[in-house]
Amino acid sequence: MSLLTKINSNTAHSRYYQALMDIIKGFKLWRLALSLGWFDIKLRYKGSALGPLWITSTSAAMTATMGVIYSSLFKMDIHEYLPFVALSTVLWGQGIALTLSDACQCFLQANDTIHSIKLPFFLQALRTVFRNIIILSLNLIIPIIVFILFKVHVGWNALFVLPGFILWFINGLAVCLLLGCICARYRDIPQIINSFIQIIFYVTPIIWLPQQLKHHIAYLVYNPLYPLIEVVRGPLLNNGFNGTIWIYALVYSMLIWLASGYIFIRARGRLAFWI
Template identity: 80%
Template structure:
């Protein structure tokens, strides 16, 4: 067996064994970030709530959309985007760079830092899911048992998030300009992904949405929570894109793992 491949595999296995430590470190990151704050992560929740309410009212008027249909959609979409997709991409870039002191001080699996990042983001996402829950309650929206279909979607998100942390974490540790490029990419892709506009607005061009990798990945979670029936083709594309991400992440991590400590 290739030595680099074997060492990378052992790193991942040992990282999974330390999942309790990863959870503790992720929770400690949140406490440290909001040290001295009375509301803590709820500051992000309150800010997101104000932004969603403003955007919902304004864009529903601009797009001539029924507020009862549009506000729940944009509330859920914005939270999933900001605290799921966007945060994972940006924090993935800093996955190893932010942990440079720990990496240089203690011998721990590099994969532990990916688990730590995803744990932190998952906790913050759970705080902010309160916003669409409140909107759903106000507008009397009940997705029913269909909402359970979002659980596999969230599981796919966790798997993809770990791959993104390994992929972007390694690349950005070597090339420090990449985080700025990724942040610019996030701003651009936000407008071509149905977050503030409905997929149905594309009418007969909606079939082309699956070629945007972020659309199927976000819709496997969003559609069930909105009580919508998800096209199996969307799931197929989401899984396909996830496989590509993991292949790329595995290749980069295997090649870069031995030099990560020197790059950061």
């Protein structure tokens, strides 16, 4: 083995080790990440009377409007449609879409912190995910109220939502590492991601029910965001545990993890220079 090959091999192993240690050290600082996430929310709504509840009130107004209008357009029973759209819009808007959007700014927004204090880069991913968890938790009040008003019974199947949220948490961290690194290097990517979010919203069953596709419903699993949202939404709508949905969700998740790991390992050493 030549000297150059040995150097390249040692460099590769060093990258893997440093990236792994970055993630481990980041997890150890989870309390700091949680505090920073909460501070971000307080700073964003500083001087506001309602604070983050402005998002909740806006989501509630949008849900009520969409529920009435679209139930008429689709000729759906509002007692079936409104709980579905209330839960779907919150999980999409304050869950998936917000995570994708914030992941692009994961490292860019922490520019001053990264340059002034030596902290694990993974801490910023935890910070972003914790911030979005808090916002999502506040907005889950909307579907809860709708479920109570329309007397939607949530049985023991709702327990399957726990592994779904754990999968969301892990995927959120992976997406932050993946998009955070890419967007730190290429500043046009956030605009592409925002356009993608708007497009994928209409081809994912958020404001329309999956069964409306009738004979074409089987093709929905090829939309990666459908199984990923269904592992959380399904149990809350008494759809039980769907093995097929979970298989696709895990496959798409593993692809995200592999991509984020590869990008983070290669980009970590240059992140501070890019931002």
